[in-house]
Amino acid sequence: MSSHDQDPLQDHPEDHARSTPSGNGASSGSPRRISLPIVDEALAATEAASGAVREQRKYWRSIAEKEGSPKLAAAAQREFPPGASELPEVSRRSFMKLFGGGAAAAGLAACHPSDEQAIPFVRRPEEVTPGNALHFATAYGVEGYGLGLVVESHEGRPTKIEGNPDHHDSLGATGRYEQALLQGLYDNDRAKQLKHKDEPLSWHTFLSQMATLSGRHAADGGAKLRFLTEPTASPLQLELRKRILEKFPKAKFTSYSSIAGDGAADGLRLAYGKYVEARHELTRASVIVSLDADFLGEGPESVRAMRQFAGGRLPGAPMNRLYVVEPALTVTGMSADHRLRLRAGDVAGFALALAAELGRRPGFAQLAGIASGGHGVTAGDPKWISAVASDLIKHRGQSLLIAGRRQSAAVHAVVAALNAALDNVGTTVTYATPLLADPLSGPKALAPLAEEIAAGQVDTLVITAYNPAYTAPADLKFDKLLARVPNAIYWAAYEDETAAVSSYVVPAAHALESWGDARATDGTISLVQPLIAPLWGGHTDIEILGAFLGEGDLSAYEVLRRSWAAKQASVPGATGEFDQVWEKWVGDGVIVGTETSPEAALTLDAAAIQQGLGALLAAGPKGAGVEIAFVPDYKVVDGRFANSAWLQELPDPVHKITWDNAALISPAMAKSLGVEVERDNDKFSVLVIEYKDRRVHAPALIAPGHADDSITLALGYGRTGAESVASGVGFNAGVLRGSDAPWFDRGAQVSLATGMHLFGLTQNHWSMENREPAIATSLADFQNPRSEARELLEERRAALPTIHEPHDYSKEQYKWGMAIDLGKCTGCSACIVACQSENNIPTVGRDQVVRGREMQWLRVDRYYSGELEDPEVIVQPLACVHCETAPCEYVCPVNATVHSDEGLNEMVYNRCVGTRYCSNNCPYKVRRFNFLDFTSETPAVRRLGMNPEVTVRSRGVMEKCTYCVQRIERKRIDTRVAGRLIEDGELKTACQQSCPAGAIEFGNLNDLKSRVTKAQADERRYDLLHELGTRPRTAYLARVRNLNPELAKG
Amino acid sequence: MSHGGGFEPRRYVIGQFAGPEAMLDATRKMRERGHKKLDTHTPYPVHGIEEALGLGRAKIPTIVLCGAITGACLAYALIYFMNVVDFPINVANRPIHSAPANIPIMFELSVLLGGTSSFFGLMALMRLPEPYHPVFEAESFWRASIDGFFLSIEVPKGQSPEAVAAELKSLSEVSVEIVEESER
Amino acid sequence: MASTATSASTTRDPLEPIPLIQGVQTDESLNTSLLDHVWRSPGKGWWTLFGLALAGLGLLVIGVTVTLWKGIGMWGNNIPVGWAFGIINFVWWIGIGHAGTLISAILLLLQQKWRTSINRFAEAMTLFAVICALLFPLIHTGRPWFAAYWLMPYPSVQGIWPQFKSPLVWDVFAVSTYFTISLLFWFLGLIPDLASLRDSSKKPLQKTIYGMLALGWRGSGRHWAEYKWAYLLLAGLSTPLVLSVHTIVSFDFAVSILPGWHTTVFPPYFVAGAVFSGFAMVVTWMVPARQFLGLKHVVTMKHLENMNKVILATGLMVSYGYAMEHFIAWYSGSQYEFDEFFQVRMRGPMAPVYWLMMFCNVVVPNIFWFKKARTNLLIMWVAALLVNVGMWCERFNIIATSLHRDFLPSKWELYAPTWVDWSIYIGTIGLFSTLFLLFLKFVPAVAVTEVKELRHELAHQAHGHAEEAHG
């Protein structure tokens, strides 16, 4: 009988990586056994499964069974190259050093060094309770700053990433990239072997070679020693830098990230006479003007910015108003109340025009002067500009202008002037001494180094920056140059383009394997602690820099601890025994009181700006022709996340592209180019883009709301490194990128290439077909009870007639429900990745997405309305809405989807036979089907990161959002054992927990005081497809646009 | 093949007629003369055969009716037990016991049991399959399924087949054969 | 002696302008002529057809193997289009099957004499069509190895049962019942013929085989008495069964809430459609068959014409069904319904299928208003073929087209079948043909017994009339 079909894994409930498909189909056939001692060993080292190790071994054997075919066996061997077998030893040794590495407080379970988990079963660590997860605080950041994280760990295996509520930039939420860290950790393609010119090397040999090297360089003070690092604010990194420069006075450090912009630093320097960095306080801003700034979609401040912005979108309280000026729709642009599409190059014109406009108003004479420095450069619709100007004046002191990272120093300077003139400085924007090691770290910063290399002035180049050979502007030919450096030491996460041309390749320890520290954007320091021993013996950049101080044999842990032991005094309130202080720091994830205060006495030098502008503008991009503008990709950034299938398959927040990048062009431009659209609006002509002597083939994608005569190209694709997921996806827009104009320039030639390109779009349809699934209304309409909008909302929450009495859930302890606020949601899509990670949702690959078989349980629908050239946009997150009278249920022949006593729409994978009838009858189309076997070939190591609380679905089984029922059940059991009820807020779904905007509320509808109950009682509440009488448990809150009466259409 | 075991072979007198009418006529007469175990063998049903053989009302219809009724009741009971009594589950907040949803299966099961009972009931009544039957011994009997019209009379113990044969001959134009069951 | 042109008045039924049986026939002559093709070793034509059929069958095997091995992903289905070829073909085959039952059962109940010469043929067609249909519900599921028995109400150790509100469970009962009853009905009718095969076979092997199948039938009067009733009752049961089966199949759609599915007109309109396509299928096969099997004297032009009349009638019903659908879509005031019919189907990416359907099912049948068309072999054959195509398109429209654009525009997707879809579809046609050709080879394609009986009746009547004429 079915319920007892044997499954390779079914016989150990204590096996935590439930990594074979559920249900019994998966186990058919007699699996061949091949012994993979290395697999056992290495993974035993990484895994701290509870219970008898036999289960663990059986588990790995069953992996071997899974990979029984020679092909897979070989793959498994590749996963664990020579040297891997000694891993456990390595771990144990470092464990002895790490012992006592800090314990958590602040409601987080006690922390313990990851290495102890290499030897789990003979002595079980105190705090490990089989099957109960632990949480550890750490931090991670893409652009030099650190975002505070809390990582859930099952028996020593990180399984889920959340934000740290105590962290200034996180506030408990995360972005897309942080959620995807797990995939980076358990990635088989990671660099695993330390090499010199492809010769395997042991860490010790490496250290000795580094010793000799640094000895040689010490002779001439490091004249030919160079360091190329990521932009960083890490105190430890800065300290090491300082000490290295003391040892090698002539050595140089260069910070470089291809996505960093230098405009801000230079612009503010022009404005204030020195390098400062801007910090934004959106809570205080009632009028926000973004000049090509995607402050909600990207950047170290974005997570916090979203929370703060969303806070000002409630019609009850005074609402903020967002104006966005940008070429291509961004997450910020989608949330705008008014949007003006302008070529990136014309944004400067807009800034000056705005300054001029304000200059004409009483009290802003100074701005007039500055504007005059622009020598008549102007752009943008005057009516629009004057409306914005009036609005800004009206909200003097509570307005905020933000310039984008792509924009030139000129724009940033003018914006600084505007903010100053509008008295925003000190309230909505403050300026502080830069936290980053180097104020300039963008593509331009790389040029001098390139020259030095070309001139043969570099013998040793230590590269801890991400993949410069790929990301560097094409005209520098950096990959060629690197090959010329005698000792290029590359700290490689993957064997990527740079690794291919570097003489030394040092496998990097993953962020979750490393000790270190980081700063939030307000300067607050977080300690970074490892969650697990380096899976393949990677090393931290700390250790590499240490090698040049003769401290290479010291572990990062030791270096860090020493430096903080020394600095303890400098931290306010950190008194007492260092060990306790340390443990608190590590446990909390933040060191309270380490934030830096903004510069008080700064005076804007208007004259300087006025003089400076001319030169800057002259230097900036000009001329005619088509504009090409580059953006960091929403998914792979500059390529560093390109090997994460989660992110590759994540639909682009705006254009819903998966596994691709595109040349985004406006509908008008498409017409003039003769771009053809085939199939169901997802197959487009390919363009040839020529710029200077460089050319690239790029498939076009028609992007409503894009500026004309401008092409937006996302970076990070067209990878050629040894990364199985990343390679061959999309095209490399970087080949067009020049160091003189790294972000945008005009004068590109565009023509049609032969052939079409089929995109894996998850949403091909732009219009709502007059069905208004996502409701947006203007504040005016919303405040008028008799308006159509209000009537629509009323209608969509009114009680519907029914022939039989609805089931009564009021007697139950819990009645789960959700509310999603479209006013807050920006469409950033962090929730999708969070859901994927929490629920072991497989990725299916490009072809399957093209066929319409993507598996994400949660999707974010994006609709355009109004005219195509300049549409209004609204986004709507949609997962199973748990209808009380669910159409999917009564058509299921086998009771595989039914209702729980608390009104959840349950999906029982192991009962499902896969008729797909439920999906057909689901009006929301939120059910997902395992059309093929998407799970059984998941690499062994990847399975370590799977959520043991969630069954992995087998082929032929339907699945869908469960409201994270595994979290509900665990919390229920814990509270019931403790003999209490689940309190509001202590139970969060994965999407809700990750949401930066706090747009999702989940909880008990029987509790009248719960946040979700209140939300569902809101005036903006409505039910999706209400007229069908499905009684969804998930309610939506309509978006209210705070339109400027002067600009309101019609 | 010993003739032991007290094997009493059944004996038959078999007459072949030119056409159905003659056969019917003879059948009737023979029955009036008190012959009990009569049977006819024709390639297709001949009108008036029941009357000639003096058969009562057919039993099949009753059997089928019972089958059909059982089917309907069984279906309802089955569904009621499974979805209401044994494991009631809240499916989309629909009533646990909803009669309309049961109708299709009730109907199908009644047809199924009705139909099968008519077929297997028939087999039972005809005592088929029965690969061997003494009448097959007759030389020309193979025509019975093609274009022959036969009357077979099982001769009771004590009576001589010859006499019966003679009697049959005296009634109409017919070629008569006497066969005896062979032991198997 | 198969068919002689001169139709003798002896067998002429005054009520029937065209004779149902042509030529002077005796029971024996009928027997020999109708069984002839069983004894004759098959000709080139048969072998070539059989070869093609087997090739088709091969495709089926490949398609099904791939599906079971890799999963439904090998088909074109996706979300939203959860059902496509699988269910389309299922409904299509079931529909075809229905005509057979109707011809033999209903016409029997209505005492239609012309039934006898085609009912065996039609029943066989039903049987094989249902076999093809049965294949799909099973292989279209994600985990057939469970679907095979979890839909059955058996006491499992999980203590969980099927969900009887689901039309799919109704389907299971309906289709399996339908198959069983059709099989019994067909076999019961076959028994006397098997006996005559047994008795007229030359080779001992044939004799034993047919002998076993005949179950020892000896044409006993006592047997005939009950037999006639049983046969009649089975017919009586089959008739409502046919209606119920396609009604229930239509419930799969009508019970849902999907625009284009959620329609009360479905049951009658599906049944009409079934008969429509079924009769078309009979004609498509009968026209060549009577040619090659030399059945012209029993399957006369009159039979074909009658069938064409039925096609015309049911075609009109189907057209009415379409009209209703569209009217209600507009009249209901439901935007989803309206868009479904007037946007998606008429102008959407799958519009061609819609218009092809309209042509084949609404326009084409009307040609049968003309006697010329009804009695012209070529015209009727082409028309019947087109109707089959049209009815397949209808199912495609209802299933795939409705699904691919439903309530939320955000999850609208295209649907495109894969090679596996096609090979399975063509494969079932191969399976059908294979079975059919075997049937034509080994079993009398015409109910010999019943034809003999008919001949006897007609002769009787004619005799009677002749006497009147004299008197």
Place this chain on the structure above:
Amino acid sequence: MLWARTPYARAMETPVEQPLEFDHRHHTRDEGIDCRYCHNTVDKAPFASIPPTQLCLNCHSQVWNKSPLLEPVRKSFIDNKPLVWNRVYKVPEFVYFNHSIHVGKGVGCVTCHGRVDQMAAVEKQTPLTMGWCLECHRNPEKNLRPVSEVTNMTWHAEGDAEESGRVLAEKNDVHTRTSCTTCHR
């Protein structure tokens, strides 16, 4: 259907070989050690957990520390290679059973695991089929006991078991559910 109901098909009532001769009878009956001394996470985690070697040696470093029977244990401890036990109770991989809630609400060990104190080698005593789980989840009363008695192998309700069960259900706030997601997630 019948086959699935035979003890054999359910791997019941067959003692399971173990790597060393561990005798529950001796430890529980003779020494009177409580189940929770070794299976010490049973009341706070999903898993009762099989004890770490260290725990064996808590005692056996003193008593029987020379016994050849215990060689595997010492070996395991010394070269850090865990003991490899053979599992007796298996639930399918898609079933989430949680010991803590059952123990916490007064379901005794013996109810599912039988008289382990009488087993030389442990054997499976209950079918662990869904039907079997449901029986108790539908009416748990007869399987309830005071939480203090959960590890008691010989406890019996004095008086009417049903009645005392009802009282206990009340007292322990027992709230069994048959919703699918109670066990399947």
